[in-house]
Amino acid sequence: MKTTLVLGASLNPARYSNLAIHRLVRAGHEVEAIGLQEGELNGVKITSEKKPFKNIHTITLYLNKKRQEAYYDYILSLKPKRVIFNPGTENPDLYALLKAHAISYEVACTLVLLGTNQY
Template sequence: MLMKGKKTLVLGASLKPDRYSNSAIHRLVNSNQEVVAIGLRSGEVAGITIHTFLTSFEDIHTVTLYLNPSRQKQYYDYIIGLHPERVIFNPGTENPEFYNVLQEAGINVEVACTLVLLSTNQY
């Protein structure tokens, strides 16, 4: 049950084809999801521009994280300010402290793999 029309922010996007965030952008685009991305280096993946600065995106439904917990703290306020419906913590990004912060802000936390969710039609 894909959520068509639900905008996803890939946070920690990479231009490197061997990175999971790169694969996620491709899979989201191929699944007709609206995608925006922020990463360390600007460029383009699957036609999606990777921004290197915090952008005030509108109508973000899902933030899918590809940042290790030590790098997430600087994004707490930014992510909460986007008012997403959910944040997906991909493998390697698990962060119980941030789970609590998000849940207190009324944002759903999902500890899962975006690629698996997409491949099993659970995204």
């Protein structure tokens, strides 16, 4: 199973990251989550720490460009296969960094990818 890290996870049910966690779990994906507030959502523990997760296949971003900067080294350290830039998270600087480290990325919506069986 391919594990997804939701970066920018929220306990707020009105946030897209919250919905993404629910849909990823429902689709049978292993999910890890990092957010500002710790808690639990649909059986997924949200931590505020940059934990050294193993075997992360996909990182799906719910952080704007400015907030992503603090996570550049962390993202690279996890060596994901891909990073998904959800709407509002586009970041050409991070695209270049990922490309330099042979990590693929998509500018897409995790919810749409899941809904159309393209995840």
